[in-house]
Amino acid sequence: MKTLDTKAVVWRRLLLWGAGGVNLIxxxxxxxxxxxxxRAFNFASNLFKISPVELKTENPIPIMExxxxxxxxxxxxxxxxxxxPTSASRKLGDLSLATTKLLYIARGEIRAGVDLSxxxxxxxxxxxxxIEIDLPAAKILDSKIDINHSRVYDYDRGFLNLGPDVAPQxxxxxxxxxxxxxxxxxxxxxxxxxxxxxxxxxxxQLLSISKTQEVKVxxxxxxxxxxxGEKKIK
Numbered sequence: 624m625k626t627l628d629t630k631a632v633v634w635r636r637l638l639l640w641g642a643g644g645v646n647l648i649x650x651x652x653x654x655x656x657x658x659x660x661x662r663a664f665n666f667a668s669n670l671f672k673i674s675p676v677e678l679k680t681e682n683p684i685p686i687m688e689x690x691x692x693x694x695x696x697x698x699x700x701x702x703x704x705x706x707x708p709t710s711a712s713r714k715l716g717d718l719s720l721a722t723t724k725l726l727y728i729a730r731g732e733i734r735a736g737v738d739l740s741x742x743x744x745x746x747x748x749x750x751x752x753x754i755e756i757d758l759p760a761a762k763i764l765d766s767k768i769d770i771n772h773s774r775v776y777d778y779d780r781g782f783l784n785l786g787p788d789v790a791p792q793x794x795x796x797x798x799x800x801x802x803x804x805x806x807x808x809x810x811x812x813x814x815x816x817x818x819x820x821x822x823x824x825x826x827x828q829l830l831s832i833s834k835t836q837e838v839k840v841x842x843x844x845x846x847x848x849x850x851x852g853e854k855k856i857k
Contacts, residue, residue, distance in 0.1 A: 697736040697764055698821035699814055703805045704730045706776070707797040711789045723786030726777040727797035733809040734765040735818035737842070753837045754830050760843040761818035766806050768798045810848030819845060 707727045712719045741759045748755040775794060780786035823840045830838045 696739055696822050696825060697734050698761070698825060699735045699818040701733045701735075701805075701809050701812070701814055702730065703733070703808060704728065705801055705804055705808075707801050707804070709793040709797045709800070711787050711793060713785065713787050721781040721783075721785035721787075723780045723789060723793070724777070725775060725779075725790060725793035725797065727794060727801070728774055728776045729768055729798060729801035730772040731766065731768045731801055731805045733763060733805055733814060735761055735809070735814045736764050737761050737818070737822045738764070750836075752835065753839055755839045756826060756830070756841070758822060758826065758840060758842040760845045761815045761822055762845065763806060763809075763814075763848065766802050768801060770798075773798070773801075806848070815845035815848055 705728075707729060708724065709727065710722055710724045712722045714720060737758055737760075739758075742756075746757040775790070778790055778793075780788060819842050823842050826840050827838045
């Protein structure tokens with residue numbers, strides 16, 4: 624019986640010690656909360672607080688600036704090769720004494736597209752549902768001779784080489800004639816019409832940044848086909 628009483632006393636003490644330990648832990652937690660004060664309360668409040676939806680907008684890039692950063696929209700390039708005959712005669716009055724002939728094979732490049740620097744603010748209309756832009760007509764932007772892939776095929780000063788020795792002058796003349804002929808040939812093959820179509824497609828792709836706005840592009844019909852800038856020989 625004494626043994627049972629002793630065990631009961633031990634268990635009773637253990638239970639009291641355990642209850643005391645739990646109470647001590649609770650007191651420590653309460654003391655910590657009291658010491659932290661408002662910080663703990665604010666932390667608990669913010670933990671379950673639903674923040675309002677924050678709306679942000681990115682810095683918009685003006686459409687005009689986006690387009691003009693391109694400056695020129697080169698959409699069509701044609702590379703051509705042609706044979707150009709040239710000649711020069713040594714004369715006595717109206718009588719031709721000897722003739723020099725030069726046959727030149729030239730390769731050139733014609734580039735067509737739209738000059739976007741010609742756009743004005745009035746050419747662009749933006750609404751919530753659409754972006755409308757009026758493009759200037761396509762034109763020849765550049766024409767040049769690639770001298771690395773061009774050559775003199777034949778140079779003949781005639782009987783006893785009596786013709787004038789003017790190979791450099793005839794070669795330069797051939798290159799100039801080549802550029803003119805190539806521009807005319809490219810125009811006849813519809814290079815500007817092709818450039819118009821591709822320019823429209825390129826601008827639609829460039830400005831299609833929103834699924835809610837439809838991009839509509841109008842482009843003027845090309846007028847006279849020609850190149851008014853400086854012709855290049857490279």
